[in-house]
Amino acid sequence: MTTQPANHYKYCPRCAARGVFDAQNKAFKCHNCGFHFFLNSSAAVTAIIFNEKGKLLMVRRGIEPHYGALDFPGGFVDPGESAEQAILREIKEELNLEPVKVKYWASFPNEYLYSGTIVHTIDLVFCCKVDDFSAIKHLDDVMGFEFVDVCSVDVKQLPFLSVQNIVNTLQKQKNLANI
Ligand SMILES: [Zn+2]
Incomplete structure (x- = not known):
């Protein structure tokens, strides 16, 4: 398993559906409930x-x-x-x-x-x-x-x-x- 966050944050913390990271590995988005989470410094x-x-x-x-x-x-x-x-x-x-x-x-x-x-x-x-x-x-x-x-x-x-x-x-x- 790589150390990139996208490999560790896979499920939405609000609805537990599977979510996805954007291509830059900066933001997690849940297409089920719309939850959007930015991985800021x-x-x-x-x-x-x-x-x-x-x-x-x-x-x-x-x-x-x-x-x-x-x-x-x-x-x-x-x-x-x-x-x-x-x-x-x-x-x-x-x-x-x-x-x-x-x-x-x-x-x-x-x-x-x-x-x-x-x-x-x-x-x-x-x-x-x-x-x-x-x-x-x-x-x-x-x-x-x-x-x-x-x-x-x-x-x-x-x-x-x-x-x-x-x-x-x-x-x-x-x-x-x-x-
Ligand atoms: Zn969700």
């Missing part, structure tokens, strides 16, 4: 945090997929939540840190395999300023954290396309203090 937030020495804060994933891989702090935006609220919540939940400032930087599309199906996300990246790291600890779905030299990160070892692209972009920046 899920919004996720990602934090770029540098310490006073210019080292980048990354975390070790404590959950699948890619258990143990280097990643950024962040997660999905909850329904009804703003992206700004989500990034503050995730940083508190995963690292017990409270940024004094968050600034939207850029977005990076991502897809990953979850429960056997490709899930599409759009990762909204925020540059977060943290003045006090003394309370830092790894919590929730994070099994550790590291302050790394951006240029020394091996992009090929990173778990997701978006994480690879974020680090690639950071490595090309002439002055990281300007992002």
Whole structure:
């Protein structure tokens, strides 16, 4: 079985008749009851945090997929939540840190395999300023954290396309203090 959503969503969630995906794999349609469902990208937030020495804060994933891989702090935006609220919540939940400032930087599309199906996300990246790291600890779905030299990160070892692209972009920046 392939990982495309059309192979996993076959029956209408309203009337249980068999439905079909369009050719782009973006929308499910039931011809029996008219139910129409769009498979949009899920919004996720990602934090770029540098310490006073210019080292980048990354975390070790404590959950699948890619258990143990280097990643950024962040997660999905909850329904009804703003992206700004989500990034503050995730940083508190995963690292017990409270940024004094968050600034939207850029977005990076991502897809990953979850429960056997490709899930599409759009990762909204925020540059977060943290003045006090003394309370830092790894919590929730994070099994550790590291302050790394951006240029020394091996992009090929990173778990997701978006994480690879974020680090690639950071490595090309002439002055990281300007992002
Ligand atoms: Zn239906």
